[in-house]
Amino acid sequence: MSTATSTPDATPRLRRSAPGLQTREIRSLIFVAILLIVALAVLPQILSVYWVTICTAVAYYSVVAGGLGLLMGRVGLVSLGQIAVLAVGAWIACKLSFSTSLPFPIVLLVTGLITMVLGTIIGLPALRLSGLYLALITLMLAGAITVALRTMQFPNGGPGFLGNDPNQSDPVRRPAIALTDVAYFRYTVVICLILFAIALWHVRGRAGHAWAAIRQSEPAAIAAGVNITLYKLWAFALASFMTGVAGGLLAGDVQRLYAITFTTQQSIILLAVVLMGGIYSLWGGIIAGIFYSLVPALLNNWGVAADWLTILFGVGVLQVLLTAPGGLSQQFPRDMKNLYGLITGKKRKERQAMQAPPGGEAGAPRAAVSDGPDQSGVVE
Amino acid sequence: MSVVIDGLTVRFGGVTPLDGVTVTFEPGTNGIIGPNGAGKTTFFNVLSGFVNPASGSVHAFGDDLLGMAHYRRARWGLRRTFQTEQAIEELSAAQNVAMVLENTPGSGSAGSRREAALDALEFVGVDVNPDEPVGTMGARERRLIEVARAVVGTPRVVMLDEPAAGLPDEETEHLGRVIQRIPDETGALVILVEHDMTLVSACCAVTSVLDFGKLIATGPTDEVLRNEHVIKAYLGAEDAELEGVIGNE
Amino acid sequence: MPSWQDFQPFIVTGLALGGVYALSGVGMVVLYRATGVLNLATGAIGAMGALIAWALINDHGWPQGVAYLVCVLFGGVVTLAYGMAFGPPLAGRDPLVKAVATLGLALILLGLMSLIWSDKARSMILPTTTEAFAIGTVHVTWTQVIGIALGIAVTAGAAAFLRYTKLGTGMRALADDREITASLGVPVRRVEAAAWLGTGILSGASGLLLSNLVGLDAATLTFLVISSVAAALIARLSSLFGTLLAAIFIGLVNALATPILSISQYRDMAPFVIAVIALLFMSRKGNLATARGAR
Numbered sequence: 001m002s003t004a005t006s007t008p009d010a011t012p013r014l015r016r017s018a019p020g021l022q023t024r025e026i027r028s029l030i031f032v033a034i035l036l037i038v039a040l041a042v043l044p045q046i047l048s049v050y051w052v053t054i055c056t057a058v059a060y061y062s063v064v065a066g067g068l069g070l071l072m073g074r075v076g077l078v079s080l081g082q083i084a085v086l087a088v089g090a091w092i093a094c095k096l097s098f099s100t101s102l103p104f105p106i107v108l109l110v111t112g113l114i115t116m117v118l119g120t121i122i123g124l125p126a127l128r129l130s131g132l133y134l135a136l137i138t139l140m141l142a143g144a145i146t147v148a149l150r151t152m153q154f155p156n157g158g159p160g161f162l163g164n165d166p167n168q169s170d171p172v173r174r175p176a177i178a179l180t181d182v183a184y185f186r187y188t189v190v191i192c193l194i195l196f197a198i199a200l201w202h203v204r205g206r207a208g209h210a211w212a213a214i215r216q217s218e219p220a221a222i223a224a225g226v227n228i229t230l231y232k233l234w235a236f237a238l239a240s241f242m243t244g245v246a247g248g249l250l251a252g253d254v255q256r257l258y259a260i261t262f263t264t265q266q267s268i269i270l271l272a273v274v275l276m277g278g279i280y281s282l283w284g285g286i287i288a289g290i291f292y293s294l295v296p297a298l299l300n301n302w303g304v305a306a307d308w309l310t311i312l313f314g315v316g317v318l319q320v321l322l323t324a325p326g327g328l329s330q331q332f333p334r335d336m337k338n339l340y341g342l343i344t345g346k347k348r349k350e351r352q353a354m355q356a357p358p359g360g361e362a363g364a365p366r367a368a369v370s371d372g373p374d375q376s377g378v379v380e
Numbered sequence: 381m382s383v384v385i386d387g388l389t390v391r392f393g394g395v396t397p398l399d400g401v402t403v404t405f406e407p408g409t410n411g412i413i414g415p416n417g418a419g420k421t422t423f424f425n426v427l428s429g430f431v432n433p434a435s436g437s438v439h440a441f442g443d444d445l446l447g448m449a450h451y452r453r454a455r456w457g458l459r460r461t462f463q464t465e466q467a468i469e470e471l472s473a474a475q476n477v478a479m480v481l482e483n484t485p486g487s488g489s490a491g492s493r494r495e496a497a498l499d500a501l502e503f504v505g506v507d508v509n510p511d512e513p514v515g516t517m518g519a520r521e522r523r524l525i526e527v528a529r530a531v532v533g534t535p536r537v538v539m540l541d542e543p544a545a546g547l548p549d550e551e552t553e554h555l556g557r558v559i560q561r562i563p564d565e566t567g568a569l570v571i572l573v574e575h576d577m578t579l580v581s582a583c584c585a586v587t588s589v590l591d592f593g594k595l596i597a598t599g600p601t602d603e604v605l606r607n608e609h610v611i612k613a614y615l616g617a618e619d620a621e622l623e624g625v626i627g628n629e
Numbered sequence: 630m631p632s633w634q635d636f637q638p639f640i641v642t643g644l645a646l647g648g649v650y651a652l653s654g655v656g657m658v659v660l661y662r663a664t665g666v667l668n669l670a671t672g673a674i675g676a677m678g679a680l681i682a683w684a685l686i687n688d689h690g691w692p693q694g695v696a697y698l699v700c701v702l703f704g705g706v707v708t709l710a711y712g713m714a715f716g717p718p719l720a721g722r723d724p725l726v727k728a729v730a731t732l733g734l735a736l737i738l739l740g741l742m743s744l745i746w747s748d749k750a751r752s753m754i755l756p757t758t759t760e761a762f763a764i765g766t767v768h769v770t771w772t773q774v775i776g777i778a779l780g781i782a783v784t785a786g787a788a789a790f791l792r793y794t795k796l797g798t799g800m801r802a803l804a805d806d807r808e809i810t811a812s813l814g815v816p817v818r819r820v821e822a823a824a825w826l827g828t829g830i831l832s833g834a835s836g837l838l839l840s841n842l843v844g845l846d847a848a849t850l851t852f853l854v855i856s857s858v859a860a861a862l863i864a865r866l867s868s869l870f871g872t873l874l875a876a877i878f879i880g881l882v883n884a885l886a887t888p889i890l891s892i893s894q895y896r897d898m899a900p901f902v903i904a905v906i907a908l909l910f911m912s913r914k915g916n917l918a919t920a921r922g923a924r
Binding site for chain 1: 859
């Protein structure tokens with residue numbers, strides 16, 4: 001039955017040229033441009049200064065949310081303490097602001113880099129843990145940072161390394177070109193745009209491809225040469241960098257910081273709004289930022305207790321997790337992704353496999369009952 | 381330029397999926413067959429680096445494969461497809477295939493990677509829009525895209541794990557023709573795990589047989605298929621095709 | 630460095646707190662083993678129960694005993710209701726998803742508590758807190774005694790329950806392999822319901838005790854659950870006695886740091902730091918699976 005020579009099929013010619021911008025992408029770009037114009041030119045004209053500062057907060061919280069969404073949606077890592085990371089960024093920015101005379105953009109950059117390094121150092125050992133343990137470690141760290149901050153507070157021009165003097169309250173400096181609240185708002189929007197662009201560049205490139213592979217099937221990713229630990233760390237690093245810079249922007253925004261802004265509850269609320277905003281698109285980060293900063297202010301304005309929002313967020317979490325399509329369940333690494341520790345599950349399959357009659361029908365779909373332990377990672 | 385397996389043994393708790401397997405794969409296409417539970421996929425998983433053997437060694441083209449970190453093996457040139465196809469749904473066909481090159485240092489620019497990916501897609505003969513997400517495509521296309529990912533660039537060892545599973549006959553024939561061209565056109569050594577005996581006969585000059593983790597036969601394919609131990613191992617199966625092939629050889 | 634005398638009262642405080650952490654920690658471990666759900670809303674549930682009891686006593690003049698009973702029952706009922714409503718639809722999902730879902734519940738309760746009771750400072754004094762005795766120079770309240778005693782008793786009781794009762798064995802079977810357990814005729818729903826109810830009652834009880842040992846404040850009580858989680862994590866979410874020991878250790882370290890002025894202000898970091906170190910240390914020995922059985 002074997003054929004010694006076979007005529008090759010007429011191999012189809014595939015389109016060679018790289019795809020240009022698709023309509024979908026052009027629409028997004030136009031939308032972003034419009035949003036930018038509205039933000040930079042229109043909003044400051046029509047809103048009072050108070051509301052402009054709210055929008056400043058929306059901008060940098062969107063970045064934080066975007067970073068968290070990236071971690072969750074692209075790599076399936078849940079951080080229950082991202083607000084604590086923000087606090088660390090803000091602390092570093094304060095410290096740099098008072099202890100050095102670095103120009104503000106450099107402060108932002110250095111803050112981002114230091115936060116990134118810290119995030120990576122934590123991430124390295126933590127990544128060996130499975131999803132739940134990793135999330136809980138972030139919760140523990142957040143708790144520790146929250147407690148520490150309550151005592152340390154933020155540098156405010158005081159003496160010593162901690163730089164805090166309760167009787168003092170110097171403001172964090174702002175960049176010379178953005179001293180007023182309105183100018184600072186525009187400055188923040190531009191920086192946040194840059195941060196989102198960096199994130200997008202990652203998602204569209206090599207990292208994004210690797211993350212997509214990791215999320216769907218770690219075995220397939222490894223078989224394609226993806227260094228999973230490296231790419232997960234990269235996601236950690238990116239999210240930490242973005243959050244760190246956002247912390248710097250926050251410091252420059254409120255200029256006097258207090259630990260009470262950065263509680264564990266806030267981390268949980270951030271998680272909720274990120275889930276609700278959607279973790280598969282960077283737009284979700286902006287929606288989350290709006291939920292986190294704008295809506296409470298609106299409710300406050302209308303005399304509605306913000307607690308209703310907290311309840312809504314709780315419901316939102318449950319709703320997203322329950323009604324999410326099958327795709328969302330890929331966001332959290334399943335136990336199957338733990339390549340080396342699935343013995344009990346596999347043993348059961350082996351037992352089933354051993355008990356099944358040998359051979360089976362050729363061509364019959366080979367599902368769970370496979371040849372010994374199935375590590376293709378797709379069963380279940 | 382061969383793949384030398386020596387005394388490969390895998391133990392999980394009380395089970396021994398692979399037991400002292402010793403075999404050498406020569407350039408060309410090598411088949412591995414065996415009943416369910418024989419250890420075929422475990423074998424691939426050891427080579428891929430997903431499972432650590434209790435003992436034994438694997439030397440591919442003179443290099444110690446087991447000494448390499450698993451993700452480095454793809455860079456070395458070890459490629460595989462999976463029993464249940466694993467094309468990444470979110471990415472396009474071109475991106476799926478190019479991913480291997482993206483993770484291999486020194487593989488040129490994005491443009492050249494895309495060219496190579498498209499070449500591989502044409503090689504396997506899949507007719508799709510290379511820039512559409514793979515999730516929108518059917519099982520046949522996805523399987524072929526996975527094969528393309530296994531042959532793109534400069535593969536050295538290509539492991540195919542039951543690529544014909546679930547495919548209708550004419551697809552299997554097409555697949556067979558593609559597999560037969562791999563060694564000549566890419567220079568890679570192919571190892572094919574299959575249940576479809578027609579495909580094994582068509583593609584593999586040499587075949588090894590696993591049963592309960594042990595190697596029970598190895599040699600020219602038609603001899604192996606007639607081997608009474610092999611037939612006994614499959615005894616009790618409603619494998620009409622197997623019987624048919626054996627009977628007709 | 631403070632003297633031995635100075636440390637003594639904090640040994641008592643630490644033991645009592647540790648005992649109560651063990652109370653909710655053990656409940657969490659049992660529930661996790663039976664259902665794969667790590668209930669991070671335990672603290673919030675306990676807090677709300679305590680606040681309800683407070684309101685019943687102070688706003689409605691109910692007798693104390695009844696109010697405390699309501700608190701404990703509230704814990705059981707709310708947890709059971711959540712488990713029955715959200716357990717089945719999430720049953721096949723990753724433990725991480727199930728845990729995050731309980732955070733949704735926690736937010737709902739936090740919002741409700743803040744809405745109904747706001748952040749006013751409150752206190753609720755159990756009769757056992759006013760009754761005290763002395764060991765040497767140390768003042769010990771009966772609430773503290775209950776804390777540690779209950780922690781030990783519940784740990785031992787739960788271990789015995791799991792081993793010797795039909796329901797307990799059912800829970801252990803569920804932990805190992807849900808599908809096979811169901812096929813063996815074990816009433817899965819009933820066993821799960823028992824696990825939810827039991828752990829809920831423990832939440833209510835610990836909320837009550839913590840309101841006396843720490844204070845009656847919704848946010849504080851809610852996030853004290855992290856200490857219980859820390860203890861459960863150190864015990865790898867599987868050993869009950871390990872949870873007890875870890876909880877006591879955490880409670881002691883936390884309390885004993887109080888008189889050491891140089892670190893006293895940071896003492897509340899203790900549970901988190903201990904948990905992180907323990908987890909990172911354990912992760913060195915290879916991967917930690919989140920469940921003994923694939924969930």
